[in-house]
Amino acid sequence: MINRKAINHRTRVGQERSNRTRLRILDAAMRVFAEKGPDAPVIQDFIAAANMSRGTFYNYFSSIDELLIATSKQLEDDLIVSIQTEIEDMPSPVERMTFGMLLWLEKAAKDPIWCAFVNRVAHHSMMVQTQVTQDLRDGIGSDEFRIPDIDAGYDLVVGTLRQSMNRMLAEKVPSAYPKQVVHTVLQGLGVDAKRIHVLLERAVPEMRRPARTIGRPAAAS
Amino acid sequence: MINRKAINHRTRVGQERSNRTRLRILDAAMRVFAEKGPDAPVIQDFIAAANMSRGTFYNYFSSIDELLIATSKQLEDDLIVSIQTEIEDMPSPVERMTFGMLLWLEKAAKDPIWCAFVNRVAHHSMMVQTQVTQDLRDGIGSDEFRIPDIDAGYDLVVGTLRQSMNRMLAEKVPSAYPKQVVHTVLQGLGVDAKRIHVLLERAVPEMRRPARTIGRPAAAS
Numbered sequence: 001m002i003n004r005k006a007i008n009h010r011t012r013v014g015q016e017r018s019n020r021t022r023l024r025i026l027d028a029a030m031r032v033f034a035e036k037g038p039d040a041p042v043i044q045d046f047i048a049a050a051n052m053s054r055g056t057f058y059n060y061f062s063s064i065d066e067l068l069i070a071t072s073k074q075l076e077d078d079l080i081v082s083i084q085t086e087i088e089d090m091p092s093p094v095e096r097m098t099f100g101m102l103l104w105l106e107k108a109a110k111d112p113i114w115c116a117f118v119n120r121v122a123h124h125s126m127m128v129q130t131q132v133t134q135d136l137r138d139g140i141g142s143d144e145f146r147i148p149d150i151d152a153g154y155d156l157v158v159g160t161l162r163q164s165m166n167r168m169l170a171e172k173v174p175s176a177y178p179k180q181v182v183h184t185v186l187q188g189l190g191v192d193a194k195r196i197h198v199l200l201e202r203a204v205p206e207m208r209r210p211a212r213t214i215g216r217p218a219a220a221s
Numbered sequence: 222m223i224n225r226k227a228i229n230h231r232t233r234v235g236q237e238r239s240n241r242t243r244l245r246i247l248d249a250a251m252r253v254f255a256e257k258g259p260d261a262p263v264i265q266d267f268i269a270a271a272n273m274s275r276g277t278f279y280n281y282f283s284s285i286d287e288l289l290i291a292t293s294k295q296l297e298d299d300l301i302v303s304i305q306t307e308i309e310d311m312p313s314p315v316e317r318m319t320f321g322m323l324l325w326l327e328k329a330a331k332d333p334i335w336c337a338f339v340n341r342v343a344h345h346s347m348m349v350q351t352q353v354t355q356d357l358r359d360g361i362g363s364d365e366f367r368i369p370d371i372d373a374g375y376d377l378v379v380g381t382l383r384q385s386m387n388r389m390l391a392e393k394v395p396s397a398y399p400k401q402v403v404h405t406v407l408q409g410l411g412v413d414a415k416r417i418h419v420l421l422e423r424a425v426p427e428m429r430r431p432a433r434t435i436g437r438p439a440a441a442s
Contacts, residue, residue: 147408149398151388151401162380162383163376163383176370184374185409187410187411188409
């Protein structure tokens with residue numbers, strides 16, 4: 001007779017080990033990218049930093065491009081956790097969306113290496129997608145967002161922020177610029193003009209949980 | 222005594238020859254990318270297709286990446302010429318912006334190889350930038366656009382369209398989607414709800430001057 005409990009236990013233990021190995025590789029990848037930038041490393045750098053065999057490594061990632069994408073998503077997830085800490089108690093989806101976007105742009109403005117790194121990757125992490133989609137859905141439900149379609153609203157939010165990150169990397173922007181971007185996006189989501197004005201008068205909360213950086217250690221001080 | 226007229230003539234002739242050579246390389250690059258896609262070609266493919274010496278070629282372009290960017294900008298300029306043919310007689314900047322965006326998205330929807338090709342390059346051609354900026358300026362001047370800042374407005378237009386092109390490449394979108402995207406962008410630019418409704422009820426003009434494609438010849442029929 002098959003002992004299902006034992007098999008389930010073995011499966012679970014295997015799964016946990018596999019997740020741990022993946023995280024170990026991503027931590028190593030973060031260090032390698034921080035030290036060498038996104039273009040210079042070769043696969044051997046990652047294998048050496050993760051301190052594992054080439055075979056084990058290739059069970060998880062098959063190219064530097066895959067590692068870049070996974071590292072970028074890891075960084076985005078980490079920022080989302082920091083942002084959620086600040087916005088989760090805000091009662092309205094418009095408020096959460098407003099300060100979520102402002103905190104995101106603030107990180108991008110203060111940490112250009114992070115900004116350049118995550119903006120290389122075309123698709124956002126699942127946590128970013130979930131957060132934006134959920135806030136959009138809630139705001140449509142409470143009639144605070146008036147948009148013809150949720151996908152169009154998502155593309156507006158995510159596309160505008162990405163483009164403004166590109167601008168912040170390419171030129172020096174005035175300090176009012178992040179709020180002007182968020183103002184324009186809120187208009188696009190159909191938020192009432194007075195409401196936008198009141199929201200943007202408020203101070204942006206300090207992030208109590210600092211988000212990770214990918215900057216070179218020497219530049220991080 | 223220096224004959225300035227002769228020197229100016231020589232300079233002008235040299236300049237024209239140089240422009241012609243550049244265009245010849247770009248035409249060849251277009252054929253090579255159409256046949257092999259954006260990633261497969263090697264420099265020798267372009268030199269052979271342009272039928273010139275390696276030395277002459279390298280006077281104009283030093284990498285495939287540079288050729289990709291220049292080809293993409295050339296394709297964008299060509300579409301802008303087609304779009305301008307349709308919108309230049311429209312009296313209001315809001316109208317021009319609306320149908321300009323709809324014609325752009327229509328090209329992207331109908332020609333996915335074109336869409337993928339131009340969306341690889343992060344910066345738009347000068348003609349795209351000029352057209353969008355001019356229409357934004359005119360619309361702010363006529364008080365039809367209400368945005369806190371022209372750069373934020375530009376990032377909204379360009380960022381949202383880019384993101385929606387990515388979506389159209391990744392999934393099948395409903396036929397109403399392009400108008401929903403444009404609706405959301407017009408809201409973001411502060412256009413009056415009734416005006417948006419009336420504009421989006423109108424038929425999108427047929428492009429009388431078809432824009433170039435980068436599709437493989439066999440797939441273009």
